[in-house]
Amino acid sequence: MNSPLRSKKIDQTGTGYLPGLAIDCVIFGFHEQQLKILLLEYQNTNLLALPAGFIQEEENINDAARRVLAERTGLTDIYLDQFYVFGDQSRHDPAPMRAIMEAKGMAVDDNHWLLRRFVSVSYYALVDFTRAVPNPDVLSDSCDWYDLASLPTLMLDHQHIVQKALETLRTDLDRKLIGFNLLAETFTMGELQRLYETILGQELHRSGFQRKMLSLGILERLEKQYNGGAHKAPYAYRFVSDK
Amino acid sequence: MNSPLRSKKIDQTGTGYLPGLAIDCVIFGFHEQQLKILLLEYQNTNLLALPAGFIQEEENINDAARRVLAERTGLTDIYLDQFYVFGDQSRHDPAPMRAIMEAKGMAVDDNHWLLRRFVSVSYYALVDFTRAVPNPDVLSDSCDWYDLASLPTLMLDHQHIVQKALETLRTDLDRKLIGFNLLAETFTMGELQRLYETILGQELHRSGFQRKMLSLGILERLEKQYNGGAHKAPYAYRFVSDK
DNA sequence: TATTATTGTCACACTTTGTTACAATAATAA
DNA sequence: TTATTATTGTAACAAAGTGTGACAATAATA
Numbered sequence: 001m002n003s004p005l006r007s008k009k010i011d012q013t014g015t016g017y018l019p020g021l022a023i024d025c026v027i028f029g030f031h032e033q034q035l036k037i038l039l040l041e042y043q044n045t046n047l048l049a050l051p052a053g054f055i056q057e058e059e060n061i062n063d064a065a066r067r068v069l070a071e072r073t074g075l076t077d078i079y080l081d082q083f084y085v086f087g088d089q090s091r092h093d094p095a096p097m098r099a100i101m102e103a104k105g106m107a108v109d110d111n112h113w114l115l116r117r118f119v120s121v122s123y124y125a126l127v128d129f130t131r132a133v134p135n136p137d138v139l140s141d142s143c144d145w146y147d148l149a150s151l152p153t154l155m156l157d158h159q160h161i162v163q164k165a166l167e168t169l170r171t172d173l174d175r176k177l178i179g180f181n182l183l184a185e186t187f188t189m190g191e192l193q194r195l196y197e198t199i200l201g202q203e204l205h206r207s208g209f210q211r212k213m214l215s216l217g218i219l220e221r222l223e224k225q226y227n228g229g230a231h232k233a234p235y236a237y238r239f240v241s242d243k
Numbered sequence: 244m245n246s247p248l249r250s251k252k253i254d255q256t257g258t259g260y261l262p263g264l265a266i267d268c269v270i271f272g273f274h275e276q277q278l279k280i281l282l283l284e285y286q287n288t289n290l291l292a293l294p295a296g297f298i299q300e301e302e303n304i305n306d307a308a309r310r311v312l313a314e315r316t317g318l319t320d321i322y323l324d325q326f327y328v329f330g331d332q333s334r335h336d337p338a339p340m341r342a343i344m345e346a347k348g349m350a351v352d353d354n355h356w357l358l359r360r361f362v363s364v365s366y367y368a369l370v371d372f373t374r375a376v377p378n379p380d381v382l383s384d385s386c387d388w389y390d391l392a393s394l395p396t397l398m399l400d401h402q403h404i405v406q407k408a409l410e411t412l413r414t415d416l417d418r419k420l421i422g423f424n425l426l427a428e429t430f431t432m433g434e435l436q437r438l439y440e441t442i443l444g445q446e447l448h449r450s451g452f453q454r455k456m457l458s459l460g461i462l463e464r465l466e467k468q469y470n471g472g473a474h475k476a477p478y479a480y481r482f483v484s485d486k
Numbered sequence: 487t488a489t490t491a492t493t494g495t496c497a498c499a500c501t502t503t504g505t506t507a508c509a510a511t512a513a514t515a516a
Numbered sequence: 517t518t519a520t521t522a523t524t525g526t527a528a529c530a531a532a533g534t535g536t537g538a539c540a541a542t543a544a545t546a
Contacts, residue, residue, distance in 0.1 A: 431493090432493085432494090433492075433493080449492095449493090450494095450495080450496090453493095453494080453495090472491070472492065472493095473489095473490060473491050473492080474490080474491045474492035474493060475491090475492060475493045475494075476492095476493080477492080477493055477494085478493085478494085
């Protein structure tokens with residue numbers, strides 16, 4: 001693990017990382033009809049934040065984002081979308097990070113690199129909730145899923161970042177569905193519809209939804225799947241692999 | 244003018260700017276049925292590049308983008324869209340910038356900040372060709388419009404940046420048309436259609452186009468406009484101001 | 487005065503979408 | 517065993533949206 005928030009020592013200079021640039025990740029999961037996102041909680045501070053990381057001097061920024069995702073969830077080969085750069089100077093507030101470091105027992109210099117202004121390149125990912133293993137970083141004592149519908153207060157402008165990620169997700173849903181990873185390998189049309197309804201926040205007509213999904217040409221129908229429900233067994237589907 | 248490429252002295256440290264971060268602008272203009280973009284040409288180097296700039300320590304990055312646009316075109320209040328961050332480490336190649344600086348007669352230190360790796364936050368804008376006044380920066384001796392259809396070779400990965408900007412423009416055209424600034428204050432339906440056809444690179448049916456545009460509810464019909472053509476005078480339109 | 491180019495609008499077919507309906511079937515209840 | 521219930525696959529129809537061509541109107545030019 002090479003993230004500065006994961007390595008044993010957090011140095012005073014940020015050596016080895018691009019200065020002033022951070023990556024924030026909005027990691028969506030889907031479970032029991034609810035959208036979840038992954039948040040870190042910092043010890044003794046009541047502060048919740050998005051998983052974040054920095055970019056190594058010889059690292060591509062998209063690779064850095066994948067590394068952060070892998071470190072927090074153990075997941076690789078996940079669709080990740082760079083959706084916005086948050087670069088207002090008003091984002092800069094050293095107080096929360098100072099509180100986190102002090103709660104961790106670190107001696108904090110006013111000039112510590114973690115207290116300076118950062119521009120955040122933000123990404124969102126949609127992961128299979130059942131396969132992700134939340135994994136806190138070295139500054140936080142928990143990493144867990146939170147319901148998007150009842151989101152607690154977040155650090156800095158992270159609420160705003162989540163909001164923008166959700167808007168992007170809704171807009172891009174059709175176009176990017178095939179790359180997403182919110183469902184298991186195979187799924188039923190009903191499961192797909194409930195995913196859509198949850199993400200879009202509205203109910204959809206069953207008949208029209210099925211027709212639309214099939215017309216996208218990205219679904220492959222498999223044999224029927226007996227799922228123990230008191231009804232006709234639905235077909236199973238998976239996304240077609242050949243682009 | 245506060246851009247480092249505009250100020251008289253270009254110091255050795257980049258003091259006052261966020262390190263390692265640059266802004267590249269793809270500025271589209273529309274003229275005589277062709278999409279144009281604004282490029283800088285550097286003295287004695289044959290190098291063409293997108294207008295670029297850096298971010299002041301106390302400046303919002305979106306403001307920095309607007310500043311770069313204003314410095315190169317004189318235009319303010321223009322729609323500007325942040326469309327991607329180019330952050331691959333492979334972008335880094337100090338050779339062209341070194342050639343530019345040497346051609347300008349500058350003594351170039353291997354460690355000069357302009358030769359280091361930059362992450363580029365890229366924006367695109369669509370401006371009224373007739374109102375923009377191209378204005379070269381201090382390192383280049385010309386700033387002019389080039390046909391997008393026959394684009395010359397550009398510096399570094401700027402070709403790639405232009406390509407991505409164009410894709411974003413085509414995808415977002417309907418949703419962002421009202422904010423764009425490619426046409427004069429008032430225009431005819433035919434002018435709007437030719438703009439669409441040029442951007443999308445395909446012909447559209449006149450009747451359907453008019454119906455679709457009117458159904459968007461963003462056009463306000465004004466009195467007929469005698470334009471000297473050998474035909475019926477078309478209505479003039481403008482975009483409705485009240486959102 | 488006729489011709490030409492473009493415009494505004496309508497008409498019609500065709501496609502897509504919204505909605506309802508109905509038969510099929512797997513578990514459960516009676 | 518049989519009825520009931522929940523959900524599924526699909527068909528049917530209406531409503532809305534699109535693609536395409538036709539036609540009259542009109543401003544400049546021949």
